[in-house]
Amino acid sequence: MKRLLPWIAVLLLATAVRAPSLTAARPYMSYVDEGNYLHVSARMVRDRHWIPDTFMYPSLPTSAVAAAARAMDPFYRMAHEGRSIRSELLTKSSNYYDVLEPFELLLLGRVLSFLAGLGVVLVTGLLARRVAGQRAGLLAAFTAALLPALVARGGIAMVDPYATLFVAACLLFTERTRVSDRPGREALLAGAMAGLAFASKYPAILVSLAFALTVGLTRSERLRLWTIGAAGAIGAALLAMPGLLVVPDKVFGGMRRQSELYAKLTSPPLWPQVFERAEWDLPYPGPELGWIFVVLALAGLAVALRDRRTRPSALGWTLFLALNLTLYLRQSFQPFRNLLPLVPIACVAVGVLYERLRERVPRKIWVDAAAFLLIAALFAPPVVRFARERARFEDSRTQTIDWLSRRSFPDDTVLVLDHLAFMPSEIIRLKGKIVEIHPWEVLQRRLRSRQVRYLVITQMSTPEGRQLIGPEELKVILRRYELRVRFGQEATTPHPGQWHSNRQTIHVLERRRH
Numbered sequence: 001m002k003r004l005l006p007w008i009a010v011l012l013l014a015t016a017v018r019a020p021s022l023t024a025a026r027p028y029m030s031y032v033d034e035g036n037y038l039h040v041s042a043r044m045v046r047d048r049h050w051i052p053d054t055f056m057y058p059s060l061p062t063s064a065v066a067a068a069a070r071a072m073d074p075f076y077r078m079a080h081e082g083r084s085i086r087s088e089l090l091t092k093s094s095n096y097y098d099v100l101e102p103f104e105l106l107l108l109g110r111v112l113s114f115l116a117g118l119g120v121v122l123v124t125g126l127l128a129r130r131v132a133g134q135r136a137g138l139l140a141a142f143t144a145a146l147l148p149a150l151v152a153r154g155g156i157a158m159v160d161p162y163a164t165l166f167v168a169a170c171l172l173f174t175e176r177t178r179v180s181d182r183p184g185r186e187a188l189l190a191g192a193m194a195g196l197a198f199a200s201k202y203p204a205i206l207v208s209l210a211f212a213l214t215v216g217l218t219r220s221e222r223l224r225l226w227t228i229g230a231a232g233a234i235g236a237a238l239l240a241m242p243g244l245l246v247v248p249d250k251v252f253g254g255m256r257r258q259s260e261l262y263a264k265l266t267s268p269p270l271w272p273q274v275f276e277r278a279e280w281d282l283p284y285p286g287p288e289l290g291w292i293f294v295v296l297a298l299a300g301l302a303v304a305l306r307d308r309r310t311r312p313s314a315l316g317w318t319l320f321l322a323l324n325l326t327l328y329l330r331q332s333f334q335p336f337r338n339l340l341p342l343v344p345i346a347c348v349a350v351g352v353l354y355e356r357l358r359e360r361v362p363r364k365i366w367v368d369a370a371a372f373l374l375i376a377a378l379f380a381p382p383v384v385r386f387a388r389e390r391a392r393f394e395d396s397r398t399q400t401i402d403w404l405s406r407r408s409f410p411d412d413t414v415l416v417l418d419h420l421a422f423m424p425s426e427i428i429r430l431k432g433k434i435v436e437i438h439p440w441e442v443l444q445r446r447l448r449s450r451q452v453r454y455l456v457i458t459q460m461s462t463p464e465g466r467q468l469i470g471p472e473e474l475k476v477i478l479r480r481y482e483l484r485v486r487f488g489q490e491a492t493t494p495h496p497g498q499w500h501s502n503r504q505t506i507h508v509l510e511r512r513r514h
Helices: 004-023 034-046 059-079 085-091 105-133 134-146 160-176 183-196 202-214 221-242 249-264 270-275 291-306 311-329 336-360 364-391 396-407 440-448 471-480
Strands: 412-417 434-438 452-456 481-487 506-512
Touching: 004 105, 004 134, 004 311, 034 059, 034 085, 034 105, 034 481, 059 085, 059 160, 059 221, 085 105, 105 134, 105 160, 105 336, 134 336, 134 364, 160 183, 160 202, 160 311, 160 336, 183 221, 183 311, 183 471, 202 221, 202 311, 202 336, 270 291, 270 336, 291 311, 311 336, 336 364, 396 452, 396 481, 396 506, 434 440, 434 481, 440 452, 471 481
Parallel strands: 412 434, 412 452
Antiparallel strands: 452 506, 481 506
């Protein structure tokens, strides 16, 4: 039990810095990709389907959320006067990407990603322990618990934590094939993890090549383990993604569309995200990894390659790293999230470096203290600050509704521009008020009514590039209404199918009394 206590403490630490993100921006999405697969899960629940209708993303995360929603439905009914999750999805569907209700579906997506993230911390530690010993494992887990690249995504509904978990698990079982009395069983499990990684994020299947490179001492044994591993990968992929059997044309069509989309998109380059400022859509102002950590990880990988005890493992890791960097650096769209499955390897490499340094130093307690204090000093202050900010973070639409509910009276008429994509559940909070949600053309006509007290709008461009509210129209509005408050600072997207962000600018105007 004594040996378990440090591991429990590390997992509790990982939980503490990730959990505040679970309700950030409630009830709105807090990351651009949350809706990309959760809308698919919502349609699966709404239409009572078990096979997704699109495969731009692999279906394991999508199906996991849909299955969890079905399992939770009896409890949801108990808490919502008999209404089911499916009935809410049927009545509150919308053309706007931001509108996904009930919030419990979004929360389920976040919780499952959160659990996958905790799994990444644990499996990273177990992999380092297998390679370099108990202390190296604990340091690797501690590093994964605090590393910004993992923490910042720890409470977001996204596919990458799933892929990262299964990649790390594949490497762990690959490592175990070299020492197990039953290497075939470990090869089967390693292959199954590679299959689940593929069913979470298509390129993650590349981890199978790390397995293939490093298992088996003789040609016959290698061929046997490759065959077993391939069987495990195929079986797990088919179980997790039955669309491969039922609608293979849709699966491969989704892969092609994903590849075509990535070929069209552009983004800031990868390296500034690693060393300066995290991925542009993340609300984290620091680097994903930082110079010091990258230098330590590279040094650890070099040490692992030189050491005969760890060389086979390190060769597999290096191959996987090289293949991923080659794949993603060739593209014009380079979000760091695509490289998230590489992060556990970096944490393990740091653990290996620490253990080898410890072997060379007589006063080992000083190395222990220095290693853990260095990781804590590098990452604890920024991620704790990040967790605090996420705990109290609100969407500008929520702030707007809060303001209106405090300052308006029963029977007040509130006009809201539909393009701001308010959640129906948020509008309901304006009890007693007459709330009308209209496109700009209808809103213009309603502005002339003296019964209208509040106007909720934004300044934005139409998809054709024309300003929604021109200078002359703005003058007319300001003759009748005065600006009372403004929330947010980002432009509203003119495209309903795009994420609006949590800080879109919202103006609340009140009719002048004259």
